[in-house]
Amino acid sequence: MYGIAGKGNVVGNGTYNTKSGRVQKYICRRCGRVFCSRTNTAFYDLRTEEEKILLALKLVLKGMSLRGIAEVLEVKPETISRWLSRAAEQSEEINKKLLKDLNVSKVELDELWTIVKKRAAGTKRR
Structure with missing residues (x-):
């Protein structure tokens, strides 16, 4: 149990x-x-609002620099880097569980995400 x-x-x-x-x-x-x-989440033991952390991660995905994000959100660049590391660690844990349960290799999972991203980009252009 x-x-x-x-x-x-x-x-x-x-x-x-x-x-x-x-x-x-x-x-x-x-x-x-x-x-x-x-x-067991990226937000554990953090004092910052979840929305602020999620915004920082979205801005990273959009290609904004860590220094730029830190300036906009009024935090230190090291803080953004720490949030990004936590999110990456959490993503890795999720990948491990997915790979275990689905019996899919990491290469196959990466290929799947590439296909998903291409399709998502194609629908945005229309």
Whole structure:
């Protein structure tokens, strides 16, 4: 029952406030571990609003420099770099789980994303 959702072993255990709003806390009845809805995400233990971090990541994807993003969002370039690293680590974890469950190689997954990006770019031009 460890790590399996919907088995009744995890229950709500209050909330706490952040700049982004309330965060739900949970406790596992089985092992007593306390965690929150941000645990194992790129937002865990960050004090910045989630929207600001997501905007920074979108701007990186659009090709804006880290220094430029930092200037616009009024944070240090190192902060943007740290957010980007966290997001990359989280993406890698998701890829690992996808590859395990789907029995797809990393090369095949990269090829799939290339196709998806080409199709998405084609629909934007129309």
